[in-house]
Amino acid sequence: MNHPAILCLSAFAAVSLHAAAADAPVTFTKNIAPLIFENCTQCHRTGEVGPFPLTNFAEVKKKAETIATALGDRVMPPWRADEGAEKFHDARVLKPEQIALFEQWVKAGTPEGEANDLPPLPKYPAGWMLGEPDLVLKPAQSYEVAAEGNDVYQAFVLPTTFPADRYVAAVQVRPGNAAVVHHVLLFLDTSGRARELDAASPEPGYVSFGGPGFLPNGSLGGWAPGSFPRRLAEGIGMRLPKGADVVMQVHYHRTGKPETDATQIGIYFAKEPVEKRMRIFPIRAAKLRIPAGEANYGTEGWLPIPADVTLQAIIPHMHLIGKEMTVTARLPDGTEKKLIHVPDWNFNWQMNYRFIEPVKLPRGTMIHLAARFDNSEANPRNPSKPPREVRRGEGTTDEMCMAFLAYTVDAEHIPANGEVTGFPDTFVLAK
Ligand code: HEC
Structure with a gap:
């Protein structure tokens, strides 16, 4: 959390926790409001993606039991890794004491407390957070999200016309209608395939799901509710190839009434000179063929690292x-380093986990991925009823098993010796 209003609330929350430990009664205004305002209200307020608002006593009281369960099961706030702010930027994890505090409040009968103790609602940053972007891209037409039906993954093709490659330091995605935009992934296409898919589809953009429907030739990252745009470290840039189309895949939730969205992206170019390119490469499970009904299918994959590289971020991906x-x-040298562990995967939260301390991976490092899938009838998230054999693919009922590694190559010094070539740096989504 790097927003000043949120930072000062953290200080407030620490004071309140202290008070609770001294056996003072836990009240909404004194103890619970700071916790909720700091960690939840950003998404749980009118016009945002959270399914109900949590902005005052009555709203939180009404949902108290559900919240206690969501906190206890670590479903909320959404953060799927088992490690938090000590390792990753913008982590969102409650401390066990905070969860206990909420439970204590529920047990005490959700008392409101003194009006004087109530902190103000945080002010959320609006608009372009890193200043005016160098380039704003948006679809030519807004998109209509119907009231009912399954979630939609609509991909919009946003052409660029630069005569040479450019390097991007940051991208901010600005949802047009935050109540329906659940997450956004940005792919790059130089093959023209995305345009063809768009042309073949009457509505703005085209329907996709796990991938964009073509082999991307790069990425500009993505966005999930509550994620902050963050400039890459000085000297590092994501390449935007000349003439590339940015393909913006938006995952839409439905709200039960017709909605309109016009999501736009703001691009900030890297300050020249760019010394290293941010590259993305997936480690994938070697096998993915999940028998129908199998509740605990395990699979794994390996990736040898061919040169000294530095890992900047990791993006696990399954369906x-x-x-x-x-x-x-x-x-x-034989040491094992855990890069990430997601103990309870949730497709809804495709996150980009950015290392605070980038991880050095010397040549000869072996990356290992291990994953489990539940293809049983008892799994409420199983889209196939009855279950069927599941293989690799981009559809809702197919699976994927990979983690994207976002890294830089240590020997690369672009102005001096040019780009280091021979490194695969393509998003490979299909098999
Ligand atoms: C980054 C946005 C975001 C933040 C932060 C967030 N929520 Fe949510 N919350 C959602 C969304 C979206 C859903 C709908 C379910 C989903 O997509 O996972 C949800 C669902 C829920 C639910 C229903 C869960 C269920 O099982 O149906 C509860 C309860 C909840 N949130 C409470 C909280 C609380 C309490 C916090 C703070 C500790 C919080 N949320 C923080 C976005 C957020």
């Missing part, structure tokens, strides 16, 4: 019946 993923690095 609906994914359960758990662990990615570790075995360094040439």
Whole structure:
């Protein structure tokens, strides 16, 4: 959390926790409001993606039991990794004391407390957070989201016309209608395939799901509710190839009434000179063929690292019946480093986990991915009823098992020796 209003609330929350420990009665205004305002209200307020508002006593009281369960099960706030702010930027994890505090409040009968104790609602940053972007891209027409039906994954083609490659330091996605936009992924296409898919589809953009429907030639990252745009470290840039189309895949939730969205993206170019390119490469499970009914299917994959690289971020990716993923690095000296562990996967929260301390992976490191899937009838997230054999693919009822590694190559010094070539840096989504 890097917003000043949120920071000062953190200080407030620490004081309140202290008070609770001294056996003072737990009240909404004194103890619970700071916790909720700091961690939840950003998404749980009118016009945002949270399914109900949590902005005052009555709203929180009404949902108290559900909230206690969601906190206890660590479903909310949405953060799927088992490690938080000590390792990743913008982590959202409650401390066990905070969860206990909420339970204590529910047990005490959700008392309101003194009006004087109530902190003000935080002010949320609006508009372009890193200043005016160098380039704003948006679809030519807004998109109509119907009231009912399954979630939609609509991909919009946003052409660029630069005569040479450019390097991007940050991208901010600004949902036009935050109540329906659940997450956004940005792919790059230089093949023209996305345009063809768009042309073949009457509505703005075209329908997709796990991937964009073509082999992307890069990425500009993505966005999930509550994620902050963050500039890459000085000297690092994501390449926007000349003439590339940015393909913006938006995952829409429905609200029960017709909605309109016009999501736009703001692009900030890297300050020249760019020394290193941010590259993205997936580690994938070697096998993915999940028998119908199998509740605990395990699979794994390996990736040897061919040069000294520095890992900047990791993005686990599975579909609906994914359960758990662990990615570790075995360094040439034999040490094992856990990169990420997602103990309870949720497709709804495709997150980009950015390391605060980028991880050095010397040449000869072996990356290992292990994952589990639940293809049983008992899994409420299983889209196939009855279950069927599931294989690799981009559809809702297919699966994927990979983690994207966002890294830089240590030997690369672009102005001096040019780009280091021979490194695969393509998003490979299909098999
Ligand atoms: C980044 C946005 C975001 C934040 C932050 C967030 N929520 Fe949510 N919340 C959602 C969305 C979206 C849903 C709908 C379910 C989903 O997509 O996972 C949801 C669903 C819920 C639910 C229903 C869960 C269920 O099982 O149906 C509860 C309860 C909840 N949130 C409480 C909280 C509380 C309490 C916090 C703070 C500790 C919080 N949320 C923080 C976005 C958020």
